[in-house]
Amino acid sequence: MKVLLVNGSPHANGCTFTALTEVADTLKTHGIETEIVQLGNKPISGCLGCGVCMKKGNCFMDDPVNLFLSKVKDADGFIFGSPVHYAAASGHLTSFLDRVFYGKSDLFANKLGAAVVSCRRGGASSAFDQINKYFTISNMPIVSSQYWNQVHGNTPEEVKQDLEGMQTMRTLGHNMAWLLKCIEAGKNAGIPLPKREPKTATNFIR
Template sequence: MKVLLVNGSPRKNGNTDRALEECAAVLNQEGIETELIWIGAQAIRGCTACGACSRNGDCRCIFDDDIVNPLIRKAAEADGYIFGSPVYYAGLNGSLKSLMDRMFYAGGAVMRQKPAAGIACARRAGATITADEINKFFQINGMPVVSSTYWNIVHGRGAGEVEGDGEGLQTMRNLARSMAWLLKCIQAGAQAGITAPELERGTMTNMVRGDLIDGAN
């Protein structure tokens, strides 16, 4: 079994990376293989909702000049995921948001029903909002969201400051233990003949109406 950890910070060896490394160390102790990917500091274009990825049928974004498609291929080989983001303006880092928009739009099928978690690193505020933003990608894709013993956040600004957040690092370790436990449960279930549920797809309801009902919009 393998967990893919994605560092959404432009700083390769900052506090977000340190939190992910804490998760990876515990996963390795639990016998789970890990791979930590840094998305880099280069610009990642946002999704244009062109729909080409839906038509090509191969879980690939039409824009092939950045890390998105290579990461989708890595995601296809993984059994679980942890995405981490720094907090700059009370929310998800823009580069990671662009990456996840395209990655899940084009390649969501390769990650569906696999466990995942979002973590956030902030100087002070906005961390819980950011972790929740990441988790919403998993929730719409039928993926079990892995929890810990607190919200999946750590605090620190300068490189290395997260070391002072003992509870945050403890939360990362417990998150990794929960991830390992769930992966092992899924594996044991599969060996016992219990497979993922068949999900209904195809029905879409447009909640915007052009007519008026009883004078109301």
């Protein structure tokens, strides 16, 4: 079993990375393979709605989106982390997620998802809610923790002093490992994945 963790901060080893590392280290204690994907600090374009990816499978833009999508089929869970910018996820991560999930919900269906946010003081709840919406439109069970998945601090050292936040990250790791093993046990017991109906789209203006 494998979990991909995405660092949506331009700072490779900053506060968001510190939180994600705490989750990853906890998952490893359960024998879960992890990989932290760094989005880096180069620009990532938002989705243009051109539909090329629907026809060819990949986006025409050569950036971290296609590399990440190549890893999705081998992953069983995903954790997307972001610093909080103006009470929202970073523009970097938002552009990334818009393109990763556009028309590709089948790749993520029935796989676990979780959001992690890092902030100095406020805005964490709205950013957390924003990221979770990608899961709830893609048939993904959301993994919870003992509190909303957030840490506070201006530096990695300050984040480590947020004892409740770091404990929340560890609890998230334990809960994700448990659910992954429950799903695997269900498969081994012959319990099928939920049957999905053909999708019906209802437009309000005809």
